[in-house]
Amino acid sequence: MAHLKDFKLPGIDRWDLPLDRFEGEVVLVVNVASRCGLTPQYKGLEALHRKYNDRGFQVLGVPCNQFAGQEPGTEAEIQQFCTINYDVTFPMSGKIEVNGAKRHALYEWLAGAQATFPGDISWNFEKFLIGRDGNVIRRFAPSVKPDAPEIVGAIERALG
Numbered sequence: 001m002a003h004l005k006d007f008k009l010p011g012i013d014r015w016d017l018p019l020d021r022f023e024g025e026v027v028l029v030v031n032v033a034s035r036c037g038l039t040p041q042y043k044g045l046e047a048l049h050r051k052y053n054d055r056g057f058q059v060l061g062v063p064c065n066q067f068a069g070q071e072p073g074t075e076a077e078i079q080q081f082c083t084i085n086y087d088v089t090f091p092m093s094g095k096i097e098v099n100g101a102k103r104h105a106l107y108e109w110l111a112g113a114q115a116t117f118p119g120d121i122s123w124n125f126e127k128f129l130i131g132r133d134g135n136v137i138r139r140f141a142p143s144v145k146p147d148a149p150e151i152v153g154a155i156e157r158a159l160g
Helices: 041-055 075-086 105-111 149-159
Strands: 008-010 016-018 026-032 057-063 127-130 136-140
Touching: 026 041, 026 105, 026 149, 041 057, 041 075, 041 149, 057 075, 105 136, 127 149, 136 149
Parallel strands: 026 057
Antiparallel strands: 008 016, 026 127, 127 136
């Protein structure tokens, strides 16, 4: 059975982003976009990252342009947007596809037919909480804000 550590993403800085770097940590994986009505969630994601990072928590932003073309920029443009507008310090990958025939292997594991919480990604800012053991704990809809009690509570339980 696969775990988060078994995957690698393209990095936003063009270097590979092996996910084994998160081994033993709690991770919130979020497909993100810069031109979406939910884009202000970056602020809440960054707040979570800063609040719990010293306890072994990371947010992982995964840009995707599959939903109404709301992430059209280059990796450099995405990184600049996130830094300037939301002071994002959490790790970001390069753009990938989260649904369809070219779905990245990470998202096949997160949402494919054999996943713990199967089903296509519905929109930008869908969230998956990964436990310290590298397994998926929860899946949250895009409309669930990062500071929602169900997300905060699940993170705190996962951190122990």
